Amino acid sequence: MTLKARLAAGEKLIGTFLKTPSPILVEVLGTCGLDLLCLDAEHAPFDRSSIDACILAARACGLPVIVRTPTSAAEHILNALDCGADGVLLPHIRSAAEAEAAVAAATYRPGGRGYAGSSRAARYGLAAMSEHRDDAAARTVVIAQIEDVDAVAAVEVIAAIPGLDALFVGRIDLTVALDAASPDAPEVVAAVDRIIAAGAAAGVPVGMFVPRNADVAGWHAKGASLFLQGSDHAFLRSGAAALLAACRG
Numbered sequence: 001m002t003l004k005a006r007l008a009a010g011e012k013l014i015g016t017f018l019k020t021p022s023p024i025l026v027e028v029l030g031t032c033g034l035d036l037l038c039l040d041a042e043h044a045p046f047d048r049s050s051i052d053a054c055i056l057a058a059r060a061c062g063l064p065v066i067v068r069t070p071t072s073a074a075e076h077i078l079n080a081l082d083c084g085a086d087g088v089l090l091p092h093i094r095s096a097a098e099a100e101a102a103v104a105a106a107t108y109r110p111g112g113r114g115y116a117g118s119s120r121a122a123r124y125g126l127a128a129m130s131e132h133r134d135d136a137a138a139r140t141v142v143i144a145q146i147e148d149v150d151a152v153a154a155v156e157v158i159a160a161i162p163g164l165d166a167l168f169v170g171r172i173d174l175t176v177a178l179d180a181a182s183p184d185a186p187e188v189v190a191a192v193d194r195i196i197a198a199g200a201a202a203g204v205p206v207g208m209f210v211p212r213n214a215d216v217a218g219w220h221a222k223g224a225s226l227f228l229q230g231s232d233h234a235f236l237r238s239g240a241a242a243l244l245a246a247c248r249g
Contacts, residue, residue: 002139003036003064003086007166007205010225011035014216017068017209017231019043021050023057025232030061038228039067041076042091052083055120059084066141072098074105074113081106082119087141089168094150096157103163106142108133141165143207143226147173152191159202166226167199169208183211196223 006013015036018025021044029037039046039054046054051067058065067080072090080088090102104112113136117125122132142163146155147170159167169192175183178191192208199206200223207226210219216227 003066004139004141004165006035007141007226010205012220013207013226015226015228016235017228018054019231019233021046021054023053026054026057026063026065027061029232030058030063034063036064036066036086036228038089039065039085040231041080042068042070048079048083051080051085052120055080055083055085059120066143068145072102072105074101077102077105078114081113081136081140082116082121084120086139087143087165089143089145091145091170092148092151092173093144093146093158094148095154096161099144099158099161099164102144103142103161106140107163108136143168145170146195147171147177149177152194155195155198156201159198159204164204166205166207167195168226168228169195169206169224171209171211192219193222199223 013035015034015038017038017040019040026037037058039051041051055065064086066087066089067085068089068091069076069080072093077088088106093099093102107113108115116122117129117132121136143166144158144164145168146152151158171183171188171192174191175185175188178187180188196206205226206224207228208219208224209228210216213229216229
């Protein structure tokens, strides 16, 4: 079953962010049983070549992969999808118009995604145009990240945009946008609750990062189904801290 189908079915999906542009780390994470991996090209130094190499590694080990693009610009979406990503996580979607433009940029339709039959996504020319277009429609995931005050205010209309596969709560940026003291501040929690309610009303899954892994169960009970927890950096730090604690006594 594709990531798109599992997401639409409301499965509880657990993934993580990759901050280091290394296909070797993708291979390692591909042995861990994760449901998906998100390459963080917004906040980490991924260029087109490193995105390409990491997607190659993910596909080789059967790990679904999405790219958090630097922006929701059409060229960033095109790059990720032509390289063979299963979808895109688009930062700072603030309005229905921005969401609609992003969906168009990820979709083969008039005025939408540019077509190339020579890409990895099109099997380097082996897929006929009709086959590749059908495959892209069946597997491409478009996720709008909600992390701004105006985005929360418009979240009900954003969630209703046809072709949008999920909403994703950018809780840390949302904390900053609301000038809150922490991600647990009441105003932040209320905004997250509103995003989940908007997704439920529109029949659109909602994903998020939560600061503590123990909180995943509670947010899943509230209706969130996609969780991107931690990162390769966080795993390195926690592993090193555990090593020191165990060896120093």
